[in-house]
Amino acid sequence: MPRQSAGICLALIVMVFALYFQVGNHAFLNYDDNVYVTANPNVAGGITGESIIWAFTSFDASNWHPLTWLSHMVDVELFGMDPRGHHLTSVAIHALSTVLLFLLLLRITGSRWHSSCVAVFFAIHPLHVESVAWVAERKDVLSAFFWFLTLLLYASYTVQQKRVFYLLALASFALGLMAKPMLVTLPVVMLLLDYWPLGRCRTGGADGEGRSFRVLVREKVPFFACALASSILTVFAQRSEGAIKSLGAVPFPLRLENSLVSYGAYLGNIIWPDDLAILYPIPSSYPLWQVIGSLFVLLFVSVATVRARHRFPYLAVGWLWFLVTLVPVIGLLQVGVQSMADRYTYIPSIGLFIMAVWGIPELLAGFTYRMAILTLLAGAVIGAKTAVTWQQLGYWRDNFSLYEQTLKVTDDNYVIHNNLGIAHADAWNLDAAIGEFRKALRINPNYAEAHYNLGIALAMKGELDMAIREFREALRIHPGDAKANYNLGVALEQKRQLLGSGK
Template sequence: MRSEACICLILITAVLLVYWQVGDHEFVNYDDNVYITDNAQVQKGLTDKGIIWAFTTSHTGNWHPLTWISHMVDCELYGLNPKGHHLTNVLLHMANAILLFVVLRWMTGAVWRSGLVAALFALHPLHVESVAWAAERKDVLSTFFWLLTMVAYVHYVHRPGGKRYLLILVTFSLGLMAKPMLVTLPFVLLLLDYWPLNRFQPRTTTDSVVDQPLGFKSSGDGKSPILKAVMEKAVLFVMSLLSCFVTLVAQQKAGAVSTLEVVPFTLRISNALVSFVAYMGKMFWPLELAVFYPHPGSELQIWKPAAAGLFLLIISAVALWITHRYRYVLVGWLWYLGTLVPVIGLVQVGEQAMADRYTYVPLIGLFIVVVWGFADLVKGWRSRRWVVSVTAAVMLLALMAGSWLQVGYWKDSNRLFEHALDVTNNNYVAHYALGNALASQGDLVGSVSHYNKALKINPRFAEAHNNLGNALALQGNLTGAITHYTKALKINPDHAEAHRNLAVGLDRQGEHQAALHHYEEALRISPNDAQSHNNLGVALAEQGRLKEAVAHFTEALRIDPNFKEAERNLELS
């Protein structure tokens, strides 16, 4: 127990050393606004209406009520002080590292190997994105319940029973309500049945304690232990399928899923193969990490997916070939491949080619392979303890340094996206986000420059056209602003904000009837937009249609009771 306590203390200390700096970080303008700073429901804190909203909304293209509730709790406790929100993520990440150590130690009996896997998980730079980004609460929160489900599962396998199985269902359900990434967990539990739980074959007297610490045996009822293991998880697989369905509906409703016309299936397969290998490369050499990696599209050279596919086949074949001696290799490899499938891009959600945050759980599989493999490699060496200790210390210190630097890039939006532009090419999203940051700081010249750079790379970027229009309008270039609002709507006719902004511009030019049409379109697309209701009310009042104007001012105040401008307009009507 002294060793276990020592490892937990090391994990806690190391995580705090790397991540404590987030207490001085700001929110960034990339999803933090959608989840927290511009989200009126979340900012109200924990309320009855807020909880109902969390369970019924598909805002952001996801159904993850527990994630919404966790953000509400943070707003209840800390308001909009980013320090509290960031430190909650750090605490969850710390808890995840300890849980990973505990469950691996319980399953394998290997204290220091389990501790090293947990340390790699806790300190790897690829995991910084999931922790330092407030909006990625869903990563650390869902993984917390992923690991609790593993703990509950080992508890159940040790002594099966209805209550213990129910605990598995509860923790798994909570995880799915934090992020649907958990849909692959039943598959991972099957892998654990093979190793280290060894439930697919009877225990023999030669089995080591590390290979089979809990003494599980296949039953003597004539049924295949593999079939029994699958059937045992039938409810979990059904829950995963339901979660996939709900997630797909939510993402399609939000327009987040790219069609096959936009991203053909052959391109999706090609990018997926390259991404599998690229993530492995970044695991071993975690440099030039960015918050957004542009999708290569048709520019992806054919040799890259071909080489990546061959590489993956070779590793898979080797893992199968040596599985009779080193079962952890196949388990870790399939853990890595399997848990990446939902986010590898076969269903293309968003415009990224890959994302560091997607590796938060999958890399655990590769960490197991590396740690257990290295332990077996040096097993017969006389100086193995010295070699392992020095290697582990050097590696972890290097990872800590890399993660500490990577955390620093998340201090604010400017630093985050300037770094992304430094380490990637043709990154139109980084130009766009940096333009937003500069605009919010009053640097309209800089923001216009970055919006134009984003549009030079991707002329069909509706959001960039809309925000460039906003910047031009603030510069007094109303004609240029209207041009870009119009371009945004040609690309995306359902862009509610572009309709509203175009209406404002047209109204200023005296085209009142056209302005009314675009306000109405904005409200058709986004009926709960208080600003559009208020603006439409003003436009109607200017035409003498006071009764209709009052109705829209009233609706704006119903949506946002603290909307002072709408309140003032209502009083004047």
């Protein structure tokens, strides 16, 4: 590796750690960190024969991602339940992914300046805080690492035509899918890169040479096969855990509206990140102007970039990268209660970075002070994004700061009210906890978990009659809930004992 490129790689690593090092002082969250680490007995025991088998056979957390489970187990082996090590491991993986992204773009474009600029934007963008600072999102940074490694190996294969690089790329892709199934769109991105900058497509090369599209697709059949297998496993896992919402719960017209509006929102947040939250609830409907406006923007940019593909191929490739990689999480197959999520932009945002970094210099071609303008513009963007990311990272230090900030910038967020209530209950702030649970239930009266948690808080406070009523309401909504049944029985027994004692 040339000395200058090695220096850029080192600078990228230093930049990531300097920006993200504060997460070493952050706590675990009660939102999914308990599912993935702190309250998961299979992970909390570290690496054992049984835990390895469990990782490869489990559909816990509504996914099949054994590599993610194994990474959490390794952290437990190394750091126990000290959150510092778990957080900094994710930072380290993010730093390595940033380096791989730089090396990938440098390899396929030959442009050191453009490649380093895209890598910096990836390293510091505020939307990526959720992926890096949330222990439960280890799957995001881990799968992205294999995304970039796969493409780097694929680029080596296209240059050297050595079968070993193809096989290594396929193996890396399989590992990435075992970290997070969102990588299913990677074969399509490989085809995009065949067009630009690799110029392997017959219509993509400047001299008209190259392979036919059919040949390039056939070359990637093993990758598409792996993606299909991962997709089937994922749908099966999510159905088995009840994570996929029915059309009755979220009607298809609302899903379609949400998908269009989310595309527009992702585009806006990548350009101007503001009012970021850990959970954006899906509303009951969207204003017509938002749906039509988002559809217009998507169609306009799509048509414009495709029409300009011969002169500015990076615009079409970057835009399609953004659109295609969001498809698995855009909401047509609704999983969970969120309308969108910052973490979903971790890989898709790169497409827009490519458009900006290659497109803006072209736009300023012919300007007298072009380099000075580009330098000032890049510096301003990097400075602004870094400041927002630093501020955003501060919100993730614990449950209270994160949830209170989320409630400031979102409406009707009953899940976050519930989680904030749990945090207050764990700190024995029972009145505050009860207040949060009741806020959650005012928004969604049929939220069984909030009824259950309210019952627990009331029982802790000694208000057994009210606690019994909440446990029964939770069981009305979710009959057979083991925890609610058990705690209802405990509360009834306590009440019987109190009555028997004459109190």
